[in-house]
Amino acid sequence: MNWAKSISGYEIAFVLVFLILYIWYLWNVQRATTSIGRASRLRFLKLFLRVTYFGLFITALLGPSFGNVETETKSTAKDIILAIDLSKSMDATDVSPSRLDMVKLGLNQFIDGLSGNRFGLLVFSSEAYWLVPLTYDHGLVKDYINNLRPGIMPDQGTNLTAALEKISQKFESNKDEDRSKVAILITDGEDFGYVNSSLKDSLKKYQGNIFYLGVGTETGGLLTRNGEIITDESGVQALSKLNKSNLQEMAASVTQVFFLDNESKPFPEISQRISSIGQQVIDVRKILVLNNKYTNFLLIALVLAALDALVKIKQFEI
Structure with a gap:
């Protein structure tokens, strides 16, 4: 697999902000369990879902390319x-x-x-x-x-x-x-x-x-x-x-x-x-170029993000 661009400070910053915010969110949930009840295990499903589509967004941003397509120059x-x-x-x-x-x-x-x-x-x-x-x-x-x-x-x-x-x-x-x-x-x-x-x-x-x-x-x-x-x-x-x-x-x-x-x-x-x-x-020539597949990753990420927004889970078990 090849990439349209290499990872830069922007992508690293996005990842760090995501991790910091999610760790802060989990810490607050854990604190709340002392007064509300036991935290639901389903929150880990949400964590997996969000990490997955966030990673797919970053991947699409970098422009993954694989497979050849014939084009005319x-x-x-x-x-x-x-x-x-x-x-x-x-x-x-x-x-x-x-x-x-x-x-x-x-x-x-x-x-x-x-x-x-x-x-x-x-x-x-x-x-x-x-x-x-x-x-x-x-x-x-x-x-x-x-x-x-x-x-x-x-x-x-x-x-x-x-x-x-x-x-x-x-x-x-x-x-x-x-x-x-x-x-x-x-x-x-x-x-x-x-x-x-x-x-x-x-x-x-x-x-x-x-x-x-x-x-x-x-x-x-x-x-x-x-x-x-x-x-x-x-x-x-x-x-x-x-x-x-x-x-x-x-x-x-x-x-x-x-x-x-x-x-x-x-x-x-x-x-x-x-x-x-x-x-x-x-001059007209046909050459093989790598096919940028960023849309595939972007589409999957959007579907998972929509699923995350639509499906609600209980944060605590009382």
Whole structure:
């Protein structure tokens, strides 16, 4: 026999209280015999009955399990691609501590909240590269995210087409797998160039599964290098602004758009929407598990307790 839980201080306390109260009750009955008469021997029948159903209640509380029952288990998962813009403008500090650092903080919590799914990490600037293929190793994905910085990309700029092509290719190559596919594109959207119509059309079938996250503010933030503000040849300070209209125009055709800044934290909402996307069953197995029989003990205890309440006996023989 196995148990759903081990005996704890609560169960021990219940037993001690029961014993103390019953010993006190028997002592009072014994004292009363000196003036009323001889105590009835039937009281021992009541004692046996009460000890029995009290023990059965404790047993049911611990959840005894024996015998096997066959049950069906189903494994479900989604493939979630995180595509992160690593252009220099992601270093802007209009979002504290910086656009990229805020993304890192949000994604760590986001990944923890969607356990059981596969994550892949795609980074892009002028080109797009896979850093982490789709994997269940969430710790690995978070380690790579925490080490991201714009300087790891060979060229600067924001080429959204390159990222979308990688996502489209991955979706198509895995289309025979029974998994829902999701992508989140994270960028400041300042200038991502032209996205051709054929690519947009190919992604329309996944329209509800692609999320666009714009990072930054429309007032913008200054860009720095080695702690100093970047300026152009004429001495004008480099300022990066979130281009919401570009992102919203893109979202109207193939994506859902959210914005991340010092006030708005959209990761919980994105997580809820992803959770609501149809989750495909990827594995079905039948396994044998122990059958919890606590109801049997509970039912017998209730019957005996009812019998105790209904059957009255004389406490004394005069």
